[in-house]
Amino acid sequence: MARDRLIYLPLGGAGEIGMNAYVYGFGPEGKERLILVDLGIAFPDMDSTPGVDVILPDISWLRERAERLEAIFITHGHEDHLGGVGHLLPFLDAPVHARRFTANLARRKLTEKGQNPDAIRIAKPFPEMIAAGPFQVGFLPVSHSIPESSALVIDTPAGRVIHSGDFKIDRSPVVGEPFDADLWAEAAKPGVRALVCDSTNVFSKHEGRSEAEVAPNLKPLVASAKGMFVATTFASNVARLQSLAEAGKAAGRSICLMGRAMRRMTEAAVEEGLLKDFPRTVSPEDAASIPRENLMLIVTGSQGERRAASAQLARGKYFGIELAEGDTFLFSSKTIPGNEKDVARVMNDFSEMGVDVVTDDDGLYHVSGHANRPDLEIVQGIVDPQIVIPMHGEHRHLREHAKLADRLGRLGVVAPNGTMLDLAGNQPRVVDHVETGRTYLDGSILVGQFDGVIRDRVRIALNxxxxxxxxxxxxxxxxxxxxxxxxxxxxxxxxxxxxxxxxxxxxxxxxxxxxxxxxxxxxxxxxxxxxxxxxxxxxxxxxxxxxxxxxxxxxxx
Known part of the structure; x- marks a missing residue:
């Protein structure tokens, strides 16, 4: 009689940063019951995907086996983990489990798409576990750059797996839960067969920094500004929004949130009780009549996105507001690789206006939400897994993380998108390679990577x-x-x-x-x-x- 398999199959997020989608399965070969961890998106660029609105993982393999899918678990509310829910859930028809804040964001997405928000079920944190076929899954709180992020404790008849999600070791994150080493140790007590782990900052050898270190640097910067003060950061970084708004309030400025994503995140955080005593804000329409030296804008577009508020302001008036010489614009963020040209374009446009552009080059106004190498070493020490499977990173990140695991006396396994591992038995085995790729949201239509639409568009653009x-x-x-x-x-x-x-x-x-x-x-x-x-x-x-x-x-x- 053939033994049951415990499979791990990344459909997105392993070999790239973004578009996370990871399948776990247990059962006889070809009959495994399945769960999906995360369903994210990536963002297009004009060079390779002109005209595309959103890039989604190709879930064809999973769609063909949708009747075996027990549930979907979302680790946190970032777009590269949650953004595909509104587009792809109708093809999977499975319940979605998420913690309260993430569930709030997911329900908004389904409502916007005219879908039933009741498909989203609110999960309580570990040690509570959710039954999904042969799996028991618990949400293990972690600190990250968005509230209520969680690792997943995945129990199977073949052993326990911990899927880290995005995380860092931050014991004072301003908003959200601090990293709890004791709770992680409790989750590791039964023994952990595999740790599937975030690899984003594996090359960063210095210790990670806390979100609490940013706020003291923001207040004197805002207080010393002469004209209008504008700051951009990731809309999902609720803790940073709080710190920026408090810095503006302390300087006697009216606060205006500008950008749909910024307002949506803040509303959700207030609704779920994560943001308390957030400074009162004014609307963009009212902000236009406030003297510039008394105004602070917190805007979307930290990555130079053309339709976001930062780029709109860089091109001229936006909601009747126009930046001028003597104003200050702060990038309280890190530029994601690939976005350098877009960010530089916005910076230069502001510079031509005479606006003083402040960045995080000195490490004063931003901290990463991902674990640096020392954090990864600490977590491996707490969890003590038999196997470490790096994910959430480009191939070079995965390979370096696997080497780190090997040096720490554990088995590191590189499994990029489409690699199906069987984690049951004494050694992990590659048992299949699944064709993976991308699906493009082009306007209101989902287009396959090999359908030729985007290829023809690129050819026309080039030739x-x-x-x-x-x-x-x-x-x-x-x-x-x-x-x-x-x-x-x-x-x-x-x-x-x-x-x-x-x-x-x-x-x-x-x-x-x-x-x-x-x-x-x-x-x-x-x-x-x-x-x-x-x-x-x-x-x-x-x-x-x-x-x-x-x-x-x-x-x-």
């Missing part, structure tokens, strides 16, 4: 586009009135001639020589025209554009 219209009569003779239209290409060639006219002249000669067999076959005719257009473009401007050929066939009445 330009030529539309060619030809007419063919009922005798399969191509008429002379061939028409060319250019998009994203220069109108004139190096010699100053009109590119479209050169293409039309080339086609006139080319089409005047073809036989009726080619003219009568749409595929052959399109191929010939495409090659001709690309040859002219290559010769004249050094580009090979995308070509669309419109063939109209005339028939005698």
């Amino acid at each position: 330009g586009h030529v539309v060619v219209a030809v007419m063919v009569d009922d005798d399969d003779e191509v008429l002379e009135d061939t028409w060319v239209d250019l998009r994203g290409l220069p109108e004139l060639t190096r010699s100053g001639q009109a590119l479209a006219s050169l293409m039309e002249e080339h086609l006139a000669m080319q089409l005047g020589r073809i036989d009726t067999r080619t003219a009568g076959d749409d595929e052959k005719l399109e191929d010939m025209i495409t090659k001709g257009i690309r040859k002219v473009a290559q010769d004249e401007i050094g580009k090979r554009p995308e070509v669309t050929v419109l063939i109209t066939r005339l028939t005698a009445e």
